[in-house]
Amino acid sequence: MNISRVAALFVFVLSINVSVSAQDMTGVTLGNYAGINGLQLNPSSLHNSKSYLEVQLLGLDIFVQNNYLYMKKSEYRFGNFFKSGYQWPTHAEEYGTEQRIFYHYPNKRLKNAFVQTRINGPGAMLIWGHHAFALTTAERTVVSLNNVPYEMANFIYLGLNYRPQHNINYVDNGPIRGSGMSWAEIGVSYSNTFYARGFDVFSAGISVKRLLGLGGIYLNARQLDYIVPNDSAVVVKNMDAEMGLSLPMNYTENTANTSPLFKGGGFGVDLGVTYTRLARYHQEEYFNSLCAQPYEDYIYRIGVALIDIGGINFNHNASKLRIDNRSANWENVTNMKFGTIHQFLDTLSYKFYGDTTSAWAGDKFTLWLPAAFSAQFDYHIRDSWYINASLVYGFPIAKAAVMRPAELSITPRYETRWFEASMPVSLYNWQLTRVGLAVRIYCLTVGTDKLGGFFHLNDFTGLDVYFSLKLFFNKGNCRIKGPENCGGVEPKKSKH
Numbered sequence: 001m002n003i004s005r006v007a008a009l010f011v012f013v014l015s016i017n018v019s020v021s022a023q024d025m026t027g028v029t030l031g032n033y034a035g036i037n038g039l040q041l042n043p044s045s046l047h048n049s050k051s052y053l054e055v056q057l058l059g060l061d062i063f064v065q066n067n068y069l070y071m072k073k074s075e076y077r078f079g080n081f082f083k084s085g086y087q088w089p090t091h092a093e094e095y096g097t098e099q100r101i102f103y104h105y106p107n108k109r110l111k112n113a114f115v116q117t118r119i120n121g122p123g124a125m126l127i128w129g130h131h132a133f134a135l136t137t138a139e140r141t142v143v144s145l146n147n148v149p150y151e152m153a154n155f156i157y158l159g160l161n162y163r164p165q166h167n168i169n170y171v172d173n174g175p176i177r178g179s180g181m182s183w184a185e186i187g188v189s190y191s192n193t194f195y196a197r198g199f200d201v202f203s204a205g206i207s208v209k210r211l212l213g214l215g216g217i218y219l220n221a222r223q224l225d226y227i228v229p230n231d232s233a234v235v236v237k238n239m240d241a242e243m244g245l246s247l248p249m250n251y252t253e254n255t256a257n258t259s260p261l262f263k264g265g266g267f268g269v270d271l272g273v274t275y276t277r278l279a280r281y282h283q284e285e286y287f288n289s290l291c292a293q294p295y296e297d298y299i300y301r302i303g304v305a306l307i308d309i310g311g312i313n314f315n316h317n318a319s320k321l322r323i324d325n326r327s328a329n330w331e332n333v334t335n336m337k338f339g340t341i342h343q344f345l346d347t348l349s350y351k352f353y354g355d356t357t358s359a360w361a362g363d364k365f366t367l368w369l370p371a372a373f374s375a376q377f378d379y380h381i382r383d384s385w386y387i388n389a390s391l392v393y394g395f396p397i398a399k400a401a402v403m404r405p406a407e408l409s410i411t412p413r414y415e416t417r418w419f420e421a422s423m424p425v426s427l428y429n430w431q432l433t434r435v436g437l438a439v440r441i442y443c444l445t446v447g448t449d450k451l452g453g454f455f456h457l458n459d460f461t462g463l464d465v466y467f468s469l470k471l472f473f474n475k476g477n478c479r480i481k482g483p484e485n486c487g488g489v490e491p492k493k494s495k496h
Helices: 003-016 035-040 043-048 078-082 150-158 341-353
Strands: 051-066 111-120 123-128 131-148 170-197 200-230 233-246 264-278 298-314 318-331 360-362 365-368 372-382 385-394 407-415 419-422 425-428 432-435 437-441 444-448 462-474
Touching (some): 035 051, 035 123, 043 123, 043 131, 043 200, 043 264, 131 150, 170 264, 200 298, 200 365, 233 365, 318 341
Antiparallel strands (some): 111 131, 123 131, 131 170, 170 200, 200 233, 200 264, 298 365, 298 372, 407 425, 419 437, 437 444
């Protein structure tokens, strides 16, 4: 088995745990009915809600995007995913022996990929005057590949028999990152309006999440200096890298290992503040029931936050390896057969150190969350019309971290209690322009940040879809009882 393919397979394992979450679910995390979903971008956004009470029933988010593999638009139809036994068109590569579904971009850009799934479980949000509280549950799986050199991507996908790259000395200075993690989280959030005078309102919020790791894996290479002389050999002149894995597998038998179910634990924190410029002068109002709380209209809001700050310490079924500036000569690579993961790891150590133990660096490691800086600007144009600008900028906290792509979006929306529609236009990872659409009818929101994934207007490089189902109860209304109307009457609109 090709060693590059083995390493790539390790990073990909977790992405199939749940299947393949829009990155930030723009249609449900922005706006005055975002409520509990707004926590994903800013914990202080709870006070933005037109509802005083929300009950989250279920949410699902699926996101896949890459800049290396694609399916030709002439060969792609979204509906074919649902056809039983459908065979996707295949083609042969010039230097390969396999029939392939995907084509690859031949440019020399660094290659990146991001796969995310998010299942939002039961949760609730309550606003009580200057205080807001929330309880959330979720299961998340994230896989990221970053700064993969083009020639390495070609060798992984096409194999070592890609002759145009033979006998070339490649020196790749990283960090080249590949990470994957699956975990469950239980979060509690609190937000407080600590200043409200005149037209100015400031709120601050925090979310603390208990993280339960189902599995994790990472590879971080700071330098890789190598030559592929032919289709069966790799000469590594220098390698400076480390990797860790903690998977729900028995490494000596390649069977499932779910005892214990959680391979590690940790904590995550989100911190945020929001400034609101009100449309009318703020007046402190007293109320004798939660439903009587007034909603204050606004001209604009500005929010900033740090999200997903934290990590999981994997200490069950965990292995950490370190290759510290070593060389190796791999011959007959295509004939190497690894029956188990342990065999591969032992061989890796032997090739670089001459024994099966020297590369081992421990039986635990910490894998960090996809941390990001988040900023939001929301402007109330008039009546039910709004426009939002948001930025999510991912950054790695440590060398062992899942990395979130950057995304800049402009989202106009029409918003009422019964109906909401938004059309985000976003720049993904500073390279790809996308247009999306989200629609909310009563309690149900369905959306995508990439409409092109459902049509064959462009080559297929990824997919994005999400939905949210929740009950909400509007501020300023105590007349309608029960959740059947998803809330109370629409707050009075103001023009400014």
